[in-house]
Amino acid sequence: MTTILTYSDTLQQAAEVLTLAKQLAPALNAEAYAIHIGELSQEAISFYGQAGAKKIYHIEDGQVSKGGPAVAAEALADTVSRVGAEVLLVAATRFGLETAPRVAQRLSTGYAAECFEVRVEEGSIVAYRGVLGGTYHAEVVMKKRPCVISVQTGRYQPSLSGAAETPQVEKIEVSPSAPSVELIEVQQSEAGEVELEKAELIVSVGRGFKKKEDLALAEELAKVVGAEIGCSRPIAGDLKWLPEERHIGLSGKRVRPKLYLALGISGQVQHLVGMRDSKTVIAINTDPNAPIMQESDYAVVGDLYKIIPLLTEKLKQTLGK
Amino acid sequence: MVDCVVCVKQTVDVNQLRPNPETLEPEYSKAPAKISDFDLNALEEALRIRERHGGKVYVVCVGSNVQQLLIREALAMGADEAYVVSDPALSSADGLATAGVLASLIKSKIPSWDLILCGEASVDEGAYQTGPRLAEILNIPHVSYVTKLELEEGYVKAWKGMGGSVHVVRAKTPVLVTVGLEINTPRLPSLLMIRAAGKKPLNELKLQDIGVTSLENAVETRRVKAVKVERKKQVIEGEPEEVAQKLVEILLQEGLVKK
Ligand SMILES: Cc1cc2nc3c(=O)[nH]c(=O)nc-3n(C[C@H](O)[C@H](O)[C@H](O)COP(=O)(O)OP(=O)(O)OC[C@H]3O[C@@H](n4cnc5c(N)ncnc54)[C@H](O)[C@@H]3O)c2cc1C
Ligand SMILES: Nc1ncnc2c1ncn2[C@@H]1O[C@H](COP(=O)(O)O)[C@@H](O)[C@H]1O
Numbered sequence: 001m002t003t004i005l006t007y008s009d010t011l012q013q014a015a016e017v018l019t020l021a022k023q024l025a026p027a028l029n030a031e032a033y034a035i036h037i038g039e040l041s042q043e044a045i046s047f048y049g050q051a052g053a054k055k056i057y058h059i060e061d062g063q064v065s066k067g068g069p070a071v072a073a074e075a076l077a078d079t080v081s082r083v084g085a086e087v088l089l090v091a092a093t094r095f096g097l098e099t100a101p102r103v104a105q106r107l108s109t110g111y112a113a114e115c116f117e118v119r120v121e122e123g124s125i126v127a128y129r130g131v132l133g134g135t136y137h138a139e140v141v142m143k144k145r146p147c148v149i150s151v152q153t154g155r156y157q158p159s160l161s162g163a164a165e166t167p168q169v170e171k172i173e174v175s176p177s178a179p180s181v182e183l184i185e186v187q188q189s190e191a192g193e194v195e196l197e198k199a200e201l202i203v204s205v206g207r208g209f210k211k212k213e214d215l216a217l218a219e220e221l222a223k224v225v226g227a228e229i230g231c232s233r234p235i236a237g238d239l240k241w242l243p244e245e246r247h248i249g250l251s252g253k254r255v256r257p258k259l260y261l262a263l264g265i266s267g268q269v270q271h272l273v274g275m276r277d278s279k280t281v282i283a284i285n286t287d288p289n290a291p292i293m294q295e296s297d298y299a300v301v302g303d304l305y306k307i308i309p310l311l312t313e314k315l316k317q318t319l320g321k
Numbered sequence: 322m323v324d325c326v327v328c329v330k331q332t333v334d335v336n337q338l339r340p341n342p343e344t345l346e347p348e349y350s351k352a353p354a355k356i357s358d359f360d361l362n363a364l365e366e367a368l369r370i371r372e373r374h375g376g377k378v379y380v381v382c383v384g385s386n387v388q389q390l391l392i393r394e395a396l397a398m399g400a401d402e403a404y405v406v407s408d409p410a411l412s413s414a415d416g417l418a419t420a421g422v423l424a425s426l427i428k429s430k431i432p433s434w435d436l437i438l439c440g441e442a443s444v445d446e447g448a449y450q451t452g453p454r455l456a457e458i459l460n461i462p463h464v465s466y467v468t469k470l471e472l473e474e475g476y477v478k479a480w481k482g483m484g485g486s487v488h489v490v491r492a493k494t495p496v497l498v499t500v501g502l503e504i505n506t507p508r509l510p511s512l513l514m515i516r517a518a519g520k521k522p523l524n525e526l527k528l529q530d531i532g533v534t535s536l537e538n539a540v541e542t543r544r545v546k547a548v549k550v551e552r553k554k555q556v557i558e559g560e561p562e563e564v565a566q567k568l569v570e571i572l573l574q575e576g577l578v579k580k
Contacts, residue, residue, distance in 0.1 A: 098465035101450035105457035110539030310565035
């Protein structure tokens, strides 16, 4: 038997990587175990159990959970070595993405970032990931063991089985010596956490809107159909009409709703990366040659200022609101 | 005085890259190269630090076929000196090999430094790995996703974008930070600066010049293929009234909204 280890700084995503680990386990003749850093409540233990972990390697609080990525990487790499794991799967949260490559370096091994799929093919671990702005997929063969892979969040949906055995908890003692970073303050953004990744319907706005007040058109439409508001980068980054966490694309969120309604968005590569996995795409744009039109199921050529109010009105009537 | 090293990567211009219609593989040779976007933000930040605190700004770049012209652009923006390792042996270098070479380059050629700046991710690989790996090799702290940076005596204070929140952190120098688009707007070099850049030192090296005799790759990219998204691409035109009506029908038909 060999071991697949998983790690996430958030519980929800820990269940996601465990889901993948369980899928890979038979082909690698391995057991899937979780690593947990920091306080570990009874609820958390049973949650890990429901997600499929038979054992939790627990790195207790102290320096490790407060010291930043270098310290966490040291503890994770230590655990991988001690357990003799074949692979460490890390959830590609912000913390995961800054920590996993440091673990790989400490282990002097390969790393594949933000993979949307991992498979075992003829005994090799192969990771699939988006490259070149997400417009291409790369197949990455992990040649060395152990290896480190980070997994796109939201990709693997955990099936939490109700009745699971309580996992065994094994304490891992570490004595951190890696350079630490001191957290002084956490500033919550006013908007709070927006989970665009989970939204089923997204109304997304771009530079086709002339001024901030006009976003009300999109907001009203979103309200009628129960959608979240997303946007292109300029709307959040340059114009600051919407908070950063609503922007979709290369430097923002990756979403995969049932409906992506792109209003006045041209569809540059960097934006497309974030929304390509949407099930149905509808674009409204005055320019029939805008790249988004080629990426849409329904490409509406027209002025959003004229169409949106009518659409909202009609939907209100149809849906009886 | 604060000395900065900026890691810049030569990448393909993704917006101009097209796949081969048959194999769907990217046709790299038909698209121009450029410096990866965030690296210009990293360089801009280093230049601003020099304006405030004095010191030097070094640019480092490693690759299999680095174009001098691109590095001259970085010098034109204001970097003092560039070190480039351009060696065909690097054509299949992975993250492990690349970070190793960058570390050897910095250790052997840069006399002293306080801060290393990287892009948080490159536009081609988007791996978010080179900065953290480099910091690990050099055994220094790193701070990723920095949107604002201040220097204090022996420390950096950094504002770090974590999605829903901003973490304000402090780390001892020497330190490595990675940055994205949010931190600043890179300057465009003036004609005068472009001319001056011609005289700045651009040191071109081979792997052996920095004492690297062998490269270890731990991953192999087996295939890269364009993603084909199947879309209906149905065009809808007409009077706003008609269009809006049609959209309502589509939304109902596809079960996207429910009565
Ligand atoms: C490194 C890097 C990372 C980036 N990351 C991201 C990212 O994560 N997300 C992102 O979105 N962008 C990103 N960008 C920016 C990206 O390249 C584009 O500049 C951006 O997506 C364009 O935003 P837009 O479509 O809103 O604006 P524009 O490109 O200006 O498009 C506006 C569109 O609105 C249409 N329009 C105008 N008036 C109307 C009207 N009345 N009715 C209907 N349509 C109208 C126009 O025809 C046009 O197509 C990044 C860029 C770089 C270099
Ligand atoms: N070959 C390289 N030469 C110099 N810097 C690099 C190289 N590769 C990556 N970097 C730096 O590391 C950052 C992140 O790259 P990546 O890990 O590929 O996403 C880039 O933005 C650069 O700052």
